[in-house]
Amino acid sequence: MKTNTRGFRVADGLLLLLVLLPLVCGMVLKVLFTPASSDIEIAGALIYFTIPLPYGGLPITESQVNSWLVILSVFWLCLYLCHGITAQGGTKRQLLCEWIVEKTQDMVTSNMGQTFLGFAPFVAAVMALSAFSSLLSLLGLYPPTSDLNIVAGWALLVFFLITHYKLKCGPMHYLKSFAEPAPLLMPLNVISEFATPVSMAFRHYGNVLSGSVISVLVAAGLAGLSRLLLGWLPGVLGEIPFLQIGLPAILSVYFDVFSGMLQAFIFAMLTMLYIAGGFPAELYAKRQEKKAARRTKSNA
Amino acid sequence: MIELAIGIILGCCALGAGVAMIAGIGPGIGEGNAVAKACEAIGRQPECKSEVTTTMLMGCAVAETTGLYALVIAILLIFVAPGRLVDLLMNTIG
Numbered sequence: 001m002k003t004n005t006r007g008f009r010v011a012d013g014l015l016l017l018l019v020l021l022p023l024v025c026g027m028v029l030k031v032l033f034t035p036a037s038s039d040i041e042i043a044g045a046l047i048y049f050t051i052p053l054p055y056g057g058l059p060i061t062e063s064q065v066n067s068w069l070v071i072l073s074v075f076w077l078c079l080y081l082c083h084g085i086t087a088q089g090g091t092k093r094q095l096l097c098e099w100i101v102e103k104t105q106d107m108v109t110s111n112m113g114q115t116f117l118g119f120a121p122f123v124a125a126v127m128a129l130s131a132f133s134s135l136l137s138l139l140g141l142y143p144p145t146s147d148l149n150i151v152a153g154w155a156l157l158v159f160f161l162i163t164h165y166k167l168k169c170g171p172m173h174y175l176k177s178f179a180e181p182a183p184l185l186m187p188l189n190v191i192s193e194f195a196t197p198v199s200m201a202f203r204h205y206g207n208v209l210s211g212s213v214i215s216v217l218v219a220a221g222l223a224g225l226s227r228l229l230l231g232w233l234p235g236v237l238g239e240i241p242f243l244q245i246g247l248p249a250i251l252s253v254y255f256d257v258f259s260g261m262l263q264a265f266i267f268a269m270l271t272m273l274y275i276a277g278g279f280p281a282e283l284y285a286k287r288q289e290k291k292a293a294r295r296t297k298s299n300a
Numbered sequence: 301m302i303e304l305a306i307g308i309i310l311g312c313c314a315l316g317a318g319v320a321m322i323a324g325i326g327p328g329i330g331e332g333n334a335v336a337k338a339c340e341a342i343g344r345q346p347e348c349k350s351e352v353t354t355t356m357l358m359g360c361a362v363a364e365t366t367g368l369y370a371l372v373i374a375i376l377l378i379f380v381a382p383g384r385l386v387d388l389l390m391n392t393i394g
């Protein structure tokens with residue numbers, strides 16, 4: 001495909017526009033729905049509207065909408081990165097996507113083994129969703145990862161996957177795995193089974209939320225200090241919180257960028273480790289062999 | 301009288317949140333140990349720096365869990381519990 005034709009460039013621009021459009025939509029929605037107040041306050045996600053249902057309403061919150069917007073944005077970003085890929089290679093964009101794919105596959109094979117290579121897209125998707133959701137706070141939007149409901153949904157999905165792979169050797173083997181190493185420890189094993197999704201959800205949510213709470217507290221404190229120290233300046237100068245310049249930005253680099261990225265990495269890593277760790281690989285391979293041998297015998 | 305009751309509720313919620321965060325000591329010590337050992341390991345074998353760092357970050361994340369449980373409890377005590385408890389009080393008084 002030729003990359004310097006007019007049509008290619010127009011499609012490129014369109015895709016980039018579609019990447020940015022959901023984010024702009026999120027900002028517009030936020031501005032439209034935020035009640036007017038000048039105070040800095042710590043509040044949960046805004047409720048955009050409530051779908052009436054017979055058993056109580058289903059609230060559609062800011063965090064839900066933002067996570068859909070992130071999904072859309074990442075989708076268009078992927079299409080943008082894949083636009084104009086050729087077998088010969090060459091463009092920087094193609095090198096970037098190849099690097100992403102290679103890194104993910106490397107990570108999956110080194111942590112889960114060759115049998116789980118099909119999990120690479122899932123792991124990359126979880127990582128991208130989590131990372132971009134946390135980064136959304138840089139735009140002033142409510143990051144979906146600081147809402148327990150969103151992260152608990154992801155953790156539940158991972159829990160179902162773990163259980164699915166534990167059940168691969170039949171339900172009897174799964175139930176027997178609770179009675180190890182001694183039948184007396186069964187309650188503890190059951191608790192630890194359920195603690196997995198809970199701890200995954202709490203870890204991600206707690207990290208992101210604590211970061212934003214600390215940022216807001218520091219910003220509010222600096223505003224108060226600035227009013228106290230510099231309030232005597234004449235006119236508008238006295239109202240500008242000069243002390244808010246600088247320190248919140250440094251905190252944001254740590255809490256929004258570094259901590260968000262780290263949590264995305266850790267979430268993906270734990271997903272891989274739990275899924276691969278729960279799968280009884282040796283027993284499964286043995287059973288598959290036995291099955292294959294039986295099939296050849298019945299065929300012969 | 302009702303002001304006193306509400307005051308006790310708010311004060312005890314704040315106190316409880318503060319006490320809950322004592323749990324932050326544990327992860328602090330644990331993660332400090334983990335990072336110290338990782339630094340030693342990197343000092344001995346600089347060639348496996350990336351692997352040690354990855355493993356250390358994973359370990360830190362897992363060690364952090366108890367602290368984060370305490371954090372969630374503290375956040376619930378600060379933002380959720382006072383409203384609920386005051387509502388309860390109002391309902392019982394009528």
